Each structure stands twice: as structure tokens, then as C-alpha cells.
Amino acid sequence: MGSAFYSSAGHKPVAKAVHTLNQAGARWVPVNKSFIALTKIVLRSGAERLGLATLAVTLRCVTHQGYRHLVLVNDDQYIQIAAAGRVEEFIISSQDLMCVPDNSLDVCRAMTLPVDYQQQRLGYLLAQPRTDYSHVGDAALDARLSQGLQAVADEIVRTIKRYQTRYRAIYVYGDQAYWIGNSRVLRQLDQRIEKLAHLNVPVVIRGDKGTGKVIAARSLHCQRFSDIVPFIESDCREWQDAAVLSILQSLYTYAKGGTLFLRNLDALSEQGFAVVRDYVARRRRYSGDPQGDVRLLFSLSRREAVGAPGMVAWLADNAADLLLPGLQERRDDVRDLVRFFIHELGHGIEFDFTADAWQLLEMLYWEENVEQLKRLVQTLTLVSQEPMIGIDLLENYLPPQDFYLR
Structure with missing residues (x-):
């Protein structure tokens, strides 16, 4: 199939296949400096937004091969297989201190809120109000603070999901790609991805250079599939017009049961786009399902890219949009x-x-x-x-x- 593609200057692979790995490997993520940094971003932002002196989270971890991992399952068998050490509570604080309880936390005054992930208890948020603030006896203030803490807990769970995408990128896809930040725009993007991941239609990812189109595709894939299944990525800029049909047939075969991500769809010629359009339509008629046995994702080279005649209208009728914000x-x-x-x-x-x-x-x-x-x-x-x-x-x-x- 190699002759069906143009040779790229960077000699990058034209399609990336992900094979099934040990399923236990997807059930926890390492609690390393990057994960801690991302979580501290959420905690510091939440503490500032809610006017708290300190905001911390305790997380259930195990030690595996000398490294601390956050356990994402509620199954003791997997813990026993994975952990060479004991289950422990690890604390991450909005303050600089980590790994041991923060002395500034007064457990008698601190508010707590459980942090749950996939119907299991990961740990708890600990919120220490400022010394000049008292919520005792004020139900309205208590309710607003509880609502704010729940939003922080939701952000931590989204951080874990985002980190899972990064974990797969490192150990499965062979690179490191993930979003950093906790802005309102980025939180809304996470929510949009969660919604689109479970819709039974293709998704077209629109974004300019450096906005994270590959990250978005992998996030959609990881949100939809809890196990490690094929994620096939191919760049339409490297296709030859005469071979588009054979390329599609091969890619669909590789992606069966998983995701096919066609990058830079707007790079196709009018002839090449017509082949893609007709092939997707035939697959739909054959399976009777908009997705069939392959989750289909597209991306455009630029947010406002137009592409071949009729591409904009076809995408509007056949795919849901995911717009990526610029910096x-x-x-x-x-x-x-x-x-x-x-x-x-x-x-x-x-x-x-x-x-x-x-x-x-x-x-x-x-x-x-x-x-x-x-x-x-x-x-x-x-x-x-x-x-x-x-x-x-x-x-x-x-x-x-x-x-x-x-």
C-alpha cells in the first residue's frame, strides 16, 4: 500500500495502527510530576475562584514497579496484580507542599467532598476557608461553596480523562500530546468532546495549526472506548488521487472496531473527495448505521478551510463540528x-x-x-x-x- 501515498518530507508514517495491549495497562495512570502539575493548576484556580486558603485532593494510589499510580478501577484483583506495594492516600495541594498532609489544613474547619470516577471513590476534596470566612450556620454560603467544590471535583475528573489520553499517547501512540490549562474555554471544550464522543455520527475537527487537532481526535477516541482498540490515523495530503479507494478500503479494515481519523480532508482534490464521499455513503447503506463498525473522524488544515466543491455542505449534513479554540x-x-x-x-x-x-x-x-x-x-x-x-x-x-x- 506504500505506493499509494506521496513520500512526505519528514518521512512520517502515512497511517498509524494501534494494536491491542494488556488491558490492565489502561486501568491506572502514573502520578508523576506532570499529573501533579495539571492537578495543582485545577486546585489553585479553584481556591482563587472560591476564596479559599487551601484546596487539596486526596487520591487512592498504589505503588507499581517503583512508581506511584492512580487506580482507576474498583477491583482488588487488578490492584493485587499491579501493586508491589500497599494502597496509600496521596495528597496534592494548592499550596507548594505535596505528598504529606498540609499543616495549614484544619480538619475541623475544612469542608470535604468526595471525588468519584466511573462509579468508584477516588478520594476527597479538602477545602480550607480563609480565617476571615465562616460558613457555619449560613446555608446559602454552604450551598454555593459545595456547588463550587463540585465543579472543582468535575474538573479533576476531566483532568484524569485528559491525562488518560496523554498516557495512551506516550505508551501506545508513541508521542506526548495533551492540553494544558484550566480556562473556561478549555473546560467547555472538554464538555463538548464528552458529548460528541457518544453521538452516533462522524465528527469534523476544525482548528488552526497548534490548536490540538490530534489531541481532540484521541480524546474523542478515548472517551468512546474504555479499552484499547484500533486508532488509525492517515493524512490526506499524502494520498494519490488514483489510489484513494484502495487506501480507504485498507484503512477501514485496519480500523475495524475502533476509530479512523482522516487528517486534512480539505487537501483532497475534487476527484479524491468524491471518492471519500461516495465510499462513506456506501458503508452507511451497507451497515444501516451512520458509523458502522468504525468511528470516523475528520480534520481540516485550518478552522475556516473550504476544500473541494461541496465539501462544506457535505460535512454540515453528515458530521458534527468540533471547533478548537486558538490561544x-x-x-x-x-x-x-x-x-x-x-x-x-x-x-x-x-x-x-x-x-x-x-x-x-x-x-x-x-x-x-x-x-x-x-x-x-x-x-x-x-x-x-x-x-x-x-x-x-x-x-x-x-x-x-x-x-x-x-
């Missing part, structure tokens, strides 16, 4: 993203930005979105000699501002 719509995530990249890419080098430098970062229009922001942080980790980066140094590594400020 300009996720300005509240910029600080979380920058700090996460410093932590991940800095090789132990830590630095911060002055107030005006932070303001500039949040004002910029990033043409390539998160990818471009990540490259900037990576450059700064190499050139920074001071613990605090000011606007003068920052501007040396930015493109002309009249192009990026919007």
Missing part, C-alpha cells in the same frame, strides 16, 4: 502553559517573568498557537541567565509585534 481565545491558559513548559523543558532551570512581560505574553496573537508559545519557552530556557525575564529580553525573541498584537 487568543485561551488567554487565561497562557501562564499555566508557560509554567508547564518551563517545568518540562527547562532541565531544572526555573525562571519567571516580570508583570509587564506576562502582560505582553497574554496580549500577543500566536499564529501557530501553543506550538509557537512552546518554542519561545524552549528558546528562553537556553538563553536566560537571570531568574526573572523582563520585557526587553522577551521582545528580542518575538516576531514583529505589529504582526502579532491583535
